[in-house]
Amino acid sequence: MRTKFFIFIFTGIIFAGGLLLCSNIKTKEIQFEPRQEFSNEIKISKTFKVKPGYKLIVESDIADVSILSHQNDEVDVNFYASGSSKYLKDLKVDFEEGEGTLTIKVKRKREFKFFNFLSEWGIEKAELKILTPQNINAEVKTAGGDAHCEGLKGEISISCAGGDIKLKNHTGSARLSSAGGDIIANDINGELEAKSAGGDIIVRKLSGSIVAKSSGGDVKVELINAMGESEISTAGGDVIISAPSNLNAYVDLNATGGDIEIDFPLKLEKKNHDKLKGWIGDVKTGTKIKASSSGGDIEFRIRKGEI
Numbered sequence: 001m002r003t004k005f006f007i008f009i010f011t012g013i014i015f016a017g018g019l020l021l022c023s024n025i026k027t028k029e030i031q032f033e034p035r036q037e038f039s040n041e042i043k044i045s046k047t048f049k050v051k052p053g054y055k056l057i058v059e060s061d062i063a064d065v066s067i068l069s070h071q072n073d074e075v076d077v078n079f080y081a082s083g084s085s086k087y088l089k090d091l092k093v094d095f096e097e098g099e100g101t102l103t104i105k106v107k108r109k110r111e112f113k114f115f116n117f118l119s120e121w122g123i124e125k126a127e128l129k130i131l132t133p134q135n136i137n138a139e140v141k142t143a144g145g146d147a148h149c150e151g152l153k154g155e156i157s158i159s160c161a162g163g164d165i166k167l168k169n170h171t172g173s174a175r176l177s178s179a180g181g182d183i184i185a186n187d188i189n190g191e192l193e194a195k196s197a198g199g200d201i202i203v204r205k206l207s208g209s210i211v212a213k214s215s216g217g218d219v220k221v222e223l224i225n226a227m228g229e230s231e232i233s234t235a236g237g238d239v240i241i242s243a244p245s246n247l248n249a250y251v252d253l254n255a256t257g258g259d260i261e262i263d264f265p266l267k268l269e270k271k272n273h274d275k276l277k278g279w280i281g282d283v284k285t286g287t288k289i290k291a292s293s294s295g296g297d298i299e300f301r302i303r304k305g306e307i
Contacts, residue, residue, distance in 0.1 A: 053136065056102050064126065068132070138157070155173050193211045206224060
C-alpha cells in the first residue's frame with residue numbers, strides 16, 4: 001500500500017513539473033543568440049609565365065574551379081572566398097612552379113576530422129578562376145566543388161568527389177570522373193572517358209570515341225563523327241544515342257530489363273526485345289558502338305538536333 005502511495009506522489013510531482021515547463025514555454029519566447037562572427041572576404045590574384053604545353057595541376061578542398069583559355073602567354077589566377085572570418089582563416093592557397101608545371105592548391109589548414117565538413121557551412125562562396133593559354137595539359141581534383149574547363153587543347157583529367165563537371169570546346173583526350181554529380185561535355189574532338197557514380201552523363205557534338213559509364217543516371221551521347229570504338233553503359237537509367245544518317249558502324253546493344261528502339265536500317269546478326277547486334281551502313285566498315293543498360297531503355301536515333 002505504501003509503495004502505491006509513493007508511486008502516486010512521484011507521478012504527481014512529474015506531472016506538475018511538466019505543466020510548469022509547458023507554461024514557461026508558452027509565456028516566454030525562445031530566442032537564439034545570433035552568431036558573433038563577421039562576414040569577410042579573401043581575394044588573391046597571381047600571374048605566371050608559362051611555356052606552351054605546360055601542365056596545370058589543381059587540387060581544391062572546397063572551391064569551384066573554372067579553367068578558361070585566352071590569347072595571352074600567361075596564366076592569370078584569381079581566388080575569391082566569402083563567409084565567416086572564423087572559417088576563412090582556415091583556408092590557404094598555395095602556388096608551386098616546377099619544370100613545365102604549375103600547381104595550385106586550395107586547402108584547409110587543419111587536418112581532416114569526421115565533423116570538419118560542417119565548416120563548409122561557414123563558407124558562403126569559394127571560386128578559383130584560371131585563364132590560361134590554350135595548349136596545356138591539366139589535372140584537376142576537387143573534393144567539394146564543381147569543375148568547368150573550356151577552350152583547351154591537350155590532355156585533360158578532371159575528378160570531382162561531390163560536384164558537377166562541365167567540359168566545352170575541347171580538343172584532345174579527356175578523362176572525367178564524378179562521384180556524386182553530373183557530367184556535361186559539349187563540342188569535343190578526341191577521346192572522351194566519362195564516369196559518374198550518381199549522376200547523368202550528357203555529351204553533345206562529339207567527334208571521336210567515348211567510354212561513358214553511369215551507376216545511377218541516364219547517359220545521352222550525340223555523335224557528329226564517330227571514330228574508333230565506343231562503349232556506353234548505365235546501371236540505373238536510359239541510354240540515348242544520336243548519330244548522323246550516314247553512320248557506318250557495328251552496333252551491339254543490350255538492355256536488360258528494358259527495350260531497344262533504333263531509327264537506322266540494320267543488317268542484323270541478332271535481335272530480340274532486349275538485345276540487338278548488326279551493321280548500320282556498309283558491312284564491316286566504320287566504327288564499333290556498344291551500349292548496355294540495366295533497368296532502362298536504349299534509344300539509337302538519327303541525329304536531327306541536339307539531345
